[in-house]
Amino acid sequence: MTDDVVRNEGVLIAGAGPTGLTLAIELARRGAGVRIVDAAPAPHRESRGKGLQPRTLEVLEDVGVTGRALAAGTTRLPFRKYFDGAHVNDTDPFAEARPTPDAPYERGVLIGQWQVERLLRERLAEFGIAVEAGTEVTGFEQDEDGVTAVLADGERVRAGYLVGCDGGRSRVRKAMGVRFDGTTDETQSMVVGDVEAEGISRDVWHQWFASDGSGVMLCPMPGTNSFQFQAGPELDAGGDPLPPSLESFQRIFDRYAQVPGITLTDPTWLSLWRVNVRMVDRMRVGRVLLAGDAAHIHPIAGGLGMNTGIQDAYNLGWKLALATAGQAGPGLLDTYEEERLPVAAWTLGISTDLYARVREAVKEPGTGVEAAAPPPMGAGYRWSSLAATATPAATGDPAVLRPGDRAPDAPCLDASGNPVRLFEVYADPRFTLLGFGAEVAGAVGKLGAEHDDLLQAFTVDGGGSDLRDHEGHARRAYGIRTSAPALVLVRPDNHIALLTRDPVEVADYLTRITTFPPKE
Structure with missing residues (x-):
């Protein structure tokens, strides 16, 4: 324990997921001082948000990571749908998509979130910066000149700005006192995890559905032996979801896949997910800002959460770097909230609609989850005060x-x-x-x-x-x-x-x- 103040006149980032890491790189490559901490004692190996959209690939090309992501993931994985145990079809919703001179990425890349984070950490290390693991921001005070953050071990850190990228349970957001409006639907839940399944083809994304609207999906994760498992949970006598376990995953798989002789093994992630639709009313209070899941959380459909967070960081990075260097007027940082808060609201609406469409799609033999592919992100900010009127x-x-x-x-x-x-x-x-x-x-x-x-x-x-x-x-x-x-x-x-x-x-x-x- 220490009460010493360690001076750091740059930016302190709380949270080293895709959002925090992207922001740290954007600041570092502009010469801004940055320190990034994360509460977890070590990096996770969970697939979580498993896709990077085309616009995010454009962003990460600028950051210096897209080539590595394309090498680690895959851009072509057909969907194989089964209905009540029978094979229905194989489809590729992007089969006709082609790159164009103005848009070089015609489709996204399937890649585990842990792999994205690893690539971002490697890129950040090229600037001589490492994530401080097992280090959490528990509170802060701010004044006109900066922020004094308190870490879990009692260390007090002085920074010009603090950015909370610390997820849906963000301690930075709670300390800011901003609202986190929205709902949590306890009646809609899903179990998700990473497991191995020898004997199942890794060339397609398997989607087994039943006429009652239930089912199970196994998505092979590139560069691993794992599949991401998704299904509705088993329920107890009172109708509440049972905790996820390898045994329950096996029972669900056997019930819907109807493929004998397949044993699920080696679980590295087991999670119960509930439908959360929430966003803050503000993304900035003085010298403290929020990005990613700390500011908005989405239904799982479309994989929009990780992509939106990375794009938050991309929008904020250059503005924060100029502010830290004293090159920006005091109102430039206001444009971060002005531009990204409407995008968060749009994304919440889109992902909620996509989730509903997925739930409907699985009930019909002739349709599939590909019918709920998300629309393109990152179209722009025409409403922004930074968008000068064209001559x-x-x-x-x-x-x-x-x-x-x-x-x-x-x-x-x-x-x-x-x-x-x-x-x-x-x-x-x-x-x-x-x-x-x-x-x-x-x-x-x-x-x-x-x-x-x-x-x-x-x-x-x-x-x-x-x-x-x-x-x-x-x-x-x-x-x-x-x-x-x-x-x-x-x-x-x-x-x-x-x-x-x-x-x-x-x-x-x-x-x-x-x-x-x-x-x-």
């Missing part, structure tokens, strides 16, 4: 793209004629300015020099251009008329900040970031 003449078709939207990818050539994708260009942690046409080339160079700490600038198809849109994909993706001059300002989290032809608007936007007024 009408800046684009040939303003309906194609608007400020606040996700910035599309496109293949280009660099100054040496080598292939380069815009997503590779955007990997720099600063804002990116694309200047299309020779008419704006001089202004682009001047803006890049004047705002070097905040901006990287590229001319596209101008005299001595940095990038060449050799196939026209960039202009088409950004709605820019052929040969028309245009300036496209892209945020550090790869969303459109500004579309214009006027360099003054770009300079004014960047100045606004550094002087951003607080929310009234």
Whole structure:
């Protein structure tokens, strides 16, 4: 026990799940001081949220992890459905999906959550930062200059900001005093776990359903010998769910799969899951913020929880880094809640609807869980105060793209004629300015020099251009008329900040970031 205050003038992150780890990397790669702690004594090995959506793969490409995730997981796993023991069909809902120049990931990747966390920890270690396991934030006090957090062993940590990424039972959220509105439906529950099952094919996701609406699913987890087991629980005499066990998993499997001779073994995770639909009314109180499950918890359908948390962290990271460095106006952090709270509300509605659709789909022989595939996430923040009004003449078709939207990818050539994708260009942690046409080339160079700490600038198809849109994909993706001059300002989290032809608007936007007024 110690009462000493350890100074850490950066950011303290409570919780080292996918959200906290992504945030730590985003801060570290921008040079911000960061310390990340987690209450668990060691990393878990549970599959939990087992899928990364296409937009999350775009985010993690910027973070530096997508290639590793694709190597560890799989993007192609057909669904095999059985009804009352009989094989019905094999389907792949993404069989016709193809990557496009503006969207390189046409489908998500199946990968265990523990594997995602391992990859993120490895990436964080490349910045010299390790998770402090067995260390929990139990309380805090804050003032105008920072936060003093109290750890479970009595250590007092001084930080510029504290971010609670500590899950649905978040102690940081409880200490903040924010509401966590929503419901827990005790009548709807599921048992979930990781088990081995020798003799079952690992080439498909098995889904056995019965006419009473019950069933069991076994999903092979890539890179392991395990399957994720999902089913309705066994009930006691009073109708309450029995605690999960390997024995109950076996009984459920035998009842619905009707495949003799298969024994479930080696359980590494057994859990009872209840339908929780909750979100906070605020994601920030002063210098303390929330992200991921600490701010919103979802029904299991669609795997939206892990994806939403990673995207929370991606939105917050660059803003928090600028605030920590003193480069942002006091109101920039307000835009985190402004942008992400509506996304959380949307996701709660979508995941609740998906869960209901799954429950209905399993009752029909001709349909499957693939019928409840989630819609794409990460479309953008058109409502945000960071979404500057586009100059009408800046684009040939303003309906194609608007400020606040996700910035599309496109293949280009660099100054040496080598292939380069815009997503590779955007990997720099600063804002990116694309200047299309020779008419704006001089202004682009001047803006890049004047705002070097905040901006990287590229001319596209101008005299001595940095990038060449050799196939026209960039202009088409950004709605820019052929040969028309245009300036496209892209945020550090790869969303459109500004579309214009006027360099003054770009300079004014960047100045606004550094002087951003607080929310009234």
